[in-house]
Amino acid sequence: MTRTDLVAALDIGGTKIAGALVDAQGRIRVRTQRPTPARENAEAVHKTVEEVLGELTRSPLWAGARALGIGSAGPVDAAAGTVSPVNVPGWRDFPLVERVQAVSGGLPVTLIGDGPAIAAAEHWQGAAQGYDHALCMVVSTGVGGGLVLGGSLYPGPTGNAGHIGHISVDLDGAPCPCGARGCVEGIASGPSIARRALDDGWRPAPDGDTSAVAVAAAARDGDPVARAAFARAARALAAGIAATATLVEIEIAVVGGGVAKSGEVLFAPLRRALRDYATLSFVRDLTVVPARMGTDAGLVGAAAAALNAPCGVLPPV
């Protein structure tokens, strides 16, 4: 890849569809986005993708694009080139790779889940830089993640690996919409933290804000119920992170997303709980740190995945 070569990237979520042209240093050179018409039919959603892509292809920089990476809300099926995002019901087994390829001048297209995309971004430019074995997570409305193993992104055969939000850490726990019980997401997501605090008697400030951000503020002020809700989330995250480390030997867990923005209200009990659950010699030194990539992580990660696509479409940088 030469200095002027670029990678096109799409970040497809239930709220927004973003597109970018990213350079070999990971800098976003062109950026655009639209709201996702998440309740509309398959073609309406795809029309928005085409509008975003259209803005990229009309850029004078488009001529430098050598590949296109897509990070999409999951589940995705990278082998089939299709996506079925939970929050976009109109898209079920939607042939996104084929449809995007058709309107992007035949560029090689790489598809991964949004969790692996975040992991690719943190590994390339963020807090996982220099680590060969890492778990990168987003703790927000949902809980997702992606893995770096042996120095490379490990998206798995269908592009969904690292889906830590839906592993059970409480096999008799509350039913999860996914069908299982006691999933990490059902305990540690923002809405789960807020629900637990309210159930246990926490009352919001006069502004009526009952979000996890408000619970975090109360916890910071010493409210014991709010602190307990965060401690509970921290234990679920710690059990999930320790399980991941025990299964695939990660050295670092990077945690981002809205709930992670609470800072030490989450990270202090998380580090304590990790000492309880990550006990074996080969996982004991595991560190957990906040994410460094901002809201563009999905785009940067999609670009990284396209750059490092196993078929080696691009010459080395």
Next chain:
Amino acid sequence: MTRTDLVAALDIGGTKIAGALVDAQGRIRVRTQRPTPARENAEAVHKTVEEVLGELTRSPLWAGARALGIGSAGPVDAAAGTVSPVNVPGWRDFPLVERVQAVSGGLPVTLIGDGPAIAAAEHWQGAAQGYDHALCMVVSTGVGGGLVLGGSLYPGPTGNAGHIGHISVDLDGAPCPCGARGCVEGIASGPSIARRALDDGWRPAPDGDTSAVAVAAAARDGDPVARAAFARAARALAAGIAATATLVEIEIAVVGGGVAKSGEVLFAPLRRALRDYATLSFVRDLTVVPARMGTDAGLVGAAAAALNAPCGVLPPV
């Protein structure tokens, strides 16, 4: 590797130390073993290793040995070449690779944990043959495992990956000797199944056998308490297997060891429980099958690991 080339293998456990010369087809050509002097000091344990190795080196076939693989009870540290098996207290950070190399004519030595060794054996010769993404487990006095990812054994940087017995599936559960709570091993091992059956009122036959084998026999005869103990173990195994699949996208879980020999008493509730916990689209088709390798799996797997060592010591078969 030519037809006459062999690989030497050591399988080191808390009960026995076994050695073998294995051919390129995975057949054991020479085999020897001694009881592990597990309560003695480091040098006494190592003397037994040297005796086993001595029998191999005195074999007329030894001249064909091109590499040596060690599968050892864990934790191991493949990067440092040391082992610290829980059941052999005299060995803590014992420099096994260096010591073995010194008495085996300088053959290249590969070290992995016993769980990864089992996985390597099932992938090479057993139930995981032909699968690129697999979890292979032993459910016995303890619970261990190993992973095959992308068509190759994934031992992890220290050789311990796949240690599924010590992931927590019940974050508020009973304390585990490892320091965590609610580990798979604490619910699904043979002794755990027997303890639960006894605690819940199961009474052994007049022979007084209170092992998991006796609980399995009672379950087969319809004893509801015995069946419930196996169902509980099956749920813990299912939660652990589903977590592994959700994190790294395995297609098959192979389950061996003494408890797996109970057959359908374990596998029927295990398949049912997997439907409850493996719910996402990319893990739903996961199958679970009994192991096919016998008691020599550790030796065959150690040989496989040496054959496929990343440094590529041997020419291709």
